[in-house]
Amino acid sequence: MISRYDANVTSGIIHTIKENAITEVVMGLHHKAHFADSFFGAKTENLLKATNQMILVYKSIQPLSTIKRLIVAVPAKAEFEAGFVKWYDRVKNISKQIGATVSFFADPDTLEQLKILARRNKFGVETKFEVLDDWDDFLMLTREVGDNDLFVVISSRKTAISYNPAMEKLPLQLSKYFAPNSFIVLYPDQFGEEDKNTSFMV
Numbered sequence: 300m301i302s303r304y305d306a307n308v309t310s311g312i313i314h315t316i317k318e319n320a321i322t323e324v325v326m327g328l329h330h331k332a333h334f335a336d337s338f339f340g341a342k343t344e345n346l347l348k349a350t351n352q353m354i355l356v357y358k359s360i361q362p363l364s365t366i367k368r369l370i371v372a373v374p375a376k377a378e379f380e381a382g383f384v385k386w387y388d389r390v391k392n393i394s395k396q397i398g399a400t401v402s403f404f405a406d407p408d409t410l411e412q413l414k415i416l417a418r419r420n421k422f423g424v425e426t427k428f429e430v431l432d433d434w435d436d437f438l439m440l441t442r443e444v445g446d447n448d449l450f451v452v453i454s455s456r457k458t459a460i461s462y463n464p465a466m467e468k469l470p471l472q473l474s475k476y477f478a479p480n481s482f483i484v485l486y487p488d489q490f491g492e493e494d495k496n497t498s499f500m501v
Contacts, residue, residue: 373405382487
C-alpha cells in the first residue's frame, strides 16, 4: 500500500508511477456522479494523456472466479504496438489463473500474429480465433458476449498506430449494449518494456 499527498488524484497517480517505475495500472470504472461526467471519468482520461504505461479499466459485474470465457476484441494493426506481447501475456495469464477459455476477435492479419504468439507462449488454455473484419462491426460482439463471459477490449490512445476513430463510440457502446457484462478496456503501453512487471491498482 502506497500513500501520498498531491495536488489532485491524477497528479498523485502520475507521480507514483514515475517514482516507483510502475508499468501497469489497474483502475475500476468510475461511477458517474453527474450527467455531464464522461464514461471513463476525468482521472482516467487525464492519466491516458499523461502516461505511456499499460492501463486497464475494469468493470466488475461478477467475481472473476465465475468467469468461464474471455472474449477479446483486438483492433487492426495492434501487432505493431510496442506493448502487443505484454498485453497478450496478461490476457492469457488471467485466463489461466481463473481457468477460462479465450476467444480473440480481430482482422485476419492481426489474428495471424496472435496465432504466432499462441504457438510460442503455450498457456495451456483453450484458445479460439475469430475474424472481426472491421472495428465498425464492433457491435456484432453483442451476440457473442454472454453470462459468465469477461469482455476484454484492446483499445488505443489517439496517437497510437492501432487507433481507429470508431473507438470514440466505445463508451456509448459499452454503456448501452454491454451494461450487464463484466469488461476490461485495456490501453497497451507505448514502451514495450518486457523486462519489468510492476502493477499499480487504484
